[in-house]
Amino acid sequence: IFRAYDTPETFRLKVRDRDFSFFKKYVLEENGTLQVKKAFVTESQERMSKAIKKFQDKFKDETGKVDIGLLNKMVRFVLNNCMFVYVKTGTFTSAFRLFSVLNDRGMPLSNADLLKSMNLESIGDVERTHYQNIWETMEEELGREELEKLLGFIRLVYVKEKAKKTIQEEYNEKVFKDNLDFKGKKFIEYVKEFADIYREKVLNAELAAKDTDIKAKYYGLLTLMRDFIPGSDWVPVFIHFVQKFHDDEIVYPFLQLLERKFVTSWVKGMSPTARVTETVKMIHSIDLANSVEEVFEADSFKTEKSLSDFTYNINVQDFYKKKFAKYLLLRLDMNLSENATIKKAYSGIISVEHILPQTPPKGSEWERHFTAEDRKEWTHKLGNLVLLSRRKNSSANNKDFVFKLEKYFSNGITDFELTKELSNNKVWSITECEKRHELLVERLMSIYFR
Numbered sequence: 178i179f180r181a182y183d184t185p186e187t188f189r190l191k192v193r194d195r196d197f198s199f200f201k202k203y204v205l206e207e208n209g210t211l212q213v214k215k216a217f218v219t220e221s222q223e224r225m226s227k228a229i230k231k232f233q234d235k236f237k238d239e240t241g242k243v244d245i246g247l248l249n250k251m252v253r254f255v256l257n258n259c260m261f262v263y264v265k266t267g268t269f270t271s272a273f274r275l276f277s278v279l280n281d282r283g284m285p286l287s288n289a290d291l292l293k294s295m296n297l298e299s300i301g302d303v304e305r306t307h308y309q310n311i312w313e314t315m316e317e318e319l320g321r322e323e324l325e326k327l328l329g330f331i332r333l334v335y336v337k338e339k340a341k342k343t344i345q346e347e348y349n350e351k352v353f354k355d356n357l358d359f360k361g362k363k364f365i366e367y368v369k370e371f372a373d374i375y376r377e378k379v380l381n382a383e384l385a386a387k388d389t390d391i392k393a394k395y396y397g398l399l400t401l402m403r404d405f406i407p408g409s410d411w412v413p414v415f416i417h418f419v420q421k422f423h424d425d426e427i428v429y430p431f432l433q434l435l436e437r438k439f440v441t442s443w444v445k446g447m448s449p450t451a452r453v454t455e456t457v458k459m460i461h462s463i464d465l466a467n468s469v470e471e472v473f474e475a476d477s478f479k480t481e482k483s484l485s486d487f488t489y490n491i492n493v494q495d496f497y498k499k500k501f502a503k504y505l506l507l508r509l510d511m512n513l514s515e516n517a518t519i520k521k522a523y524s525g526i527i528s529v530e531h532i533l534p535q536t537p538p539k540g541s542e543w544e545r546h547f548t549a550e551d552r553k554e555w556t557h558k559l560g561n562l563v564l565l566s567r568r569k570n571s572s573a574n575n576k577d578f579v580f581k582l583e584k585y586f587s588n589g590i591t592d593f594e595l596t597k598e599l600s601n602n603k604v605w606s607i608t609e610c611e612k613r614h615e616l617l618v619e620r621l622m623s624i625y626f627r
Contacts, residue, residue: 192221193221193313195219195310195313196219196221196222196225199218199219199222199225200225203225203226203229204225204229210229210232210233213225213226213229213230218317219317220316220317220320220321236248236251287321287325288325288328288329288343288344288345289316289321289324289325289328291345292328292344292345292348293309293312295345295348295349295360296308296312296360296361296364296365297309297312297361299360299361299362300361300362304362308361308362308365311365311366311369312365312368315368315369315372318372318376319372319375319376319380323375323380324372326409327368327371327372327375328344328368329344330371330375330409330412330413330416331367331368331371331413332344332347332348332352333413333453333456333457333460334413334417334460335351335352336351336352337457337460337461338453338457339450339453370420371416371420374416374419374420375412375416378399378415378416378419378428379399379403379412379415379416380403382395382396382399382400382403382522383396384396384425384428384429385425386425386426386428386429387426391429392520393519393520393521394429394515395428395429395432396520396521396522397511397514397515397520397521397522398429398432398433398436398511399432400522400523401504401507401508401511401522401523402432402436402439404522404523404524405503405504405507405523406439406440406443406504407500408452410439410452410453410456411435411436411439411456413456413460414435414456414459414460414463415431415432415435417460417463418431418435418463418472421463421466422469424469427469430473431469431472431473434473434478435459435478437480437624437625437626438455438459438477438478438479438480440501440504440505440508440625441480441483441484441487441625441626442455442483443501444483444486444487444490444491444501444505445483445486445487445490446486446490455477458477459475459477459478461477462475462476462477462478480625480626481626484626487625487626488618488622491505491559491618491621492558492559492618493558494553494554494555494557494558495557496557496558496559496562497529497531497556497557497558497562498557502529502559502562503527503529503564505559505621506529506559506562506563506564506595507523507527507564508621508624509595509617509620509621509624510564510593510594510595510596512620512624513594513595513598514594525566526566527564527565527566528564528565528566529562529563529564530562530563530564530565531556531557531561531562531563532561532562532563532578532581532599532605532610533547533552533555533556533561533605533610534556535556537552541577542577542578543577546604546605546606546607547606547607547610548607551607555607555610555611555614558610558614559614559617559618560610560611560612560613560614560615560616560617561610561613561614563593563595563596563599564593564595564596565593565596566592578602578604578605579603582599582600582602
């Protein structure tokens, strides 16, 4: 029969102050683990809750009762095969260094963890707790993954080149090495300011402008870029601009400028390396600018060099297969909604669908209105595409145009303004398809090269 050692009660494991109440109530107190459900408020508390749930599930038998035999075997194993080592250092600086070295053999530290310890190490004892709380608050508000991403943005703003080493190495060798006074308090304060802008203006898409119409337009464009542009190279440029000029009244015009630049480069087919180079040029232009006007006039934000490739790529026969197809269709839809003063964002399942179907049934009206050559040329082109929810799509399938219209607009008008325009059409032939294509191309050129 197993018997635990009869040792006095004492704290053998401590957690940070903000998690102590949770740890005491749900871990230390008797029967506390039976009460924990979704009571956590920090990421650390969530992980503790998951660990408790994992152990509870592991040590229950098929009837839901605790498997005492298995539990005793586990305790024996821990007491006989596991060793807990307590290491104490003489200074806080040594503790940070030791933490980084020892932890390298276990679960690897994130860049955020390493930069946190590196910068707290440079702050005196009196202020260290304050700055530690600032950092941990950012972790909780953004989440560790978002904070990690944010530190990568800041690296790009300072280093201004594609990453060649780990973020930690680049901060040491290219950021802090030449800016010794930036390490510590100033860096954490800078990250906090960067994080506040990121949370408010990117994650929440909120703008403190006076005009409610501008607020709605900003929300729509920002969420479209955030959710549908692959990659986030534009984010550090955006935050760097906001951080330098501190004027919400000019943020939306800058976002429009930035969206034109990044989307035209994307449609042009620019390589990832070339995109980083372009991003660095934009950041550099913001650094050198003495006014907002100088930023708007900078060559790095102009789109004329992408005009030819952009025009070609929005007219291609296989437009439907391009990664940017859905984004451009959503951008066209948003452009039709810009007179509305309500915030609009795109969410849920959105599909790009063909009006002239890819495989029209034999003897259908599609074969009468489109020759085999027409179908080959126009099926996947911009003018033949609409936006639908997946729910409406399944019922439309390859039916005739009139039936499709009925399904598009059944159970309430569709959310997409771009699709609503089809209600004016009674038939869909090669003529209507060509006209709509020319119209959509003209609108895109107006948005991106006005």
